[in-house]
Amino acid sequence: xxxxxxxxxxxxxxxxxxxxxxxxxLALLFKAFTEPEIVEQWMGTKVLKLECKKYGSYQFxxxxxxxxxxxxxxxxxxxxxxxxxITRTFEMENAPFGVQLEICEFEExxxxxxxxxxxxxxxxxxxxxxxxxxxxxxxxxxxxxxLQDIVSKxxxxx
Amino acid sequence: xxxxxxVFQAIADPxxxxxxxxxxxxxxxxxxxxxxxxxARPTVSKHLQILTECELxxxxxxxxxVYYYINAKSMKQVADFIxxxxxxxxxxxxxxxxxxxxxxxxx
Numbered sequence: 001x002x003x004x005x006x007x008x009x010x011x012x013x014x015x016x017x018x019x020x021x022x023x024x025x026l027a028l029l030f031k032a033f034t035e036p037e038i039v040e041q042w043m044g045t046k047v048l049k050l051e052c053k054k055y056g057s058y059q060f061x062x063x064x065x066x067x068x069x070x071x072x073x074x075x076x077x078x079x080x081x082x083x084x085x086i087t088r089t090f091e092m093e094n095a096p097f098g099v100q101l102e103i104c105e106f107e108e109x110x111x112x113x114x115x116x117x118x119x120x121x122x123x124x125x126x127x128x129x130x131x132x133x134x135x136x137x138x139x140x141x142x143x144x145x146x147l148q149d150i151v152s153k154x155x156x157x158x
Numbered sequence: 159x160x161x162x163x164x165v166f167q168a169i170a171d172p173x174x175x176x177x178x179x180x181x182x183x184x185x186x187x188x189x190x191x192x193x194x195x196x197x198a199r200p201t202v203s204k205h206l207q208i209l210t211e212c213e214l215x216x217x218x219x220x221x222x223x224v225y226y227y228i229n230a231k232s233m234k235q236v237a238d239f240i241x242x243x244x245x246x247x248x249x250x251x252x253x254x255x256x257x258x259x260x261x262x263x264x265x
Contacts, residue, residue, distance in 0.1 A: 003244060003245065003248040004248060004251070004252075005244055005247045005248035005251055006244075007240050007243065007244045007247070009240050011169070011175065012172070012175070018247055020247070020248075020251050022251070022254070022255050022258075023255060023259070024255060024258050024259065024262075025262075028258045028261060028262060029254075029258065031258070031261075032254045032257065032258050038254075038257060038258075038261070041253070041257050042250050042251075042253040042254040042257055043250060044250070044253075116251075126170075129170075131243075132239065132240050132243050133239060134243075
C-alpha cells in the first residue's frame, strides 16, 4: 500500500520535510498536536509535560514493560498560531543527535481534509543522516501495539 | 579479499557523489571520469575502487577499455534508506487520524 506520508531528504542537506494529508478537519489535526493526552497516544510515548504556547516546553518519556526508561526527549516551543503553525525544538536525551528545529505548518485542504508540512532542520547533514538510519523497527512495533490497545479500549467503551 | 564497505559511508563523500552522478548519465572509462576532476588521477582511482567495492559501480570490459556502470540495484538501496523513517511517521500519522476520527464521534 502506498504510504500517505512523504519525506523529502535531499542528499547532503541538513534538513528534511515530512508532508502528509489527513482525512480530518484542520482544527482536529491541530488539536492532535497540542493536547498532551492525544499526543501521548499517537506518538507512543508518555507526555510528562506539554505547554503548547510561546515560551512553553515539553518532555516525553517512554519506559519498557519492566519500567526502565528507554527514551526521553524534550524541547521548547517558540510559536503557536492556532490552526496554522507550531515552531519548536526537539532533543533526544542521552543521544548524539543534537537539537533539531521543527517548523510544523497546518493547512486546510477541504472542509474535511487538512495537510501537515513539517520542516526539520538538524545541526548538520551528518546528524540528519544518523537520525534517518536509526533502527526504527522497535518504534514501529510500539506504535502498532498502541493502536491495538486503543482500538480494544474503544470497543470496550461501546 | 575486499572488505565490503558501507554504502552510506561511500556516498558521504562529495567527490564520490559527483562520480556517481557522472556515471549515472553515461558509462565511462576511469580516464574519462578523472578528466572531470581537478583531483589527482590516483585519488580518483581510489574513489572508483571504493564505489566498486561497495557495489555502487560495476566494471565491464568493452574491447580494450574498462567502463564503469552504475549498479542500479545498490542505488535503489540508497534511496530506500529513508523508508523505515518514513514508515515510522506514517504509522504515527495513521494512528493520529484514527484517534481524531473517533474524537469527532465523541464530541
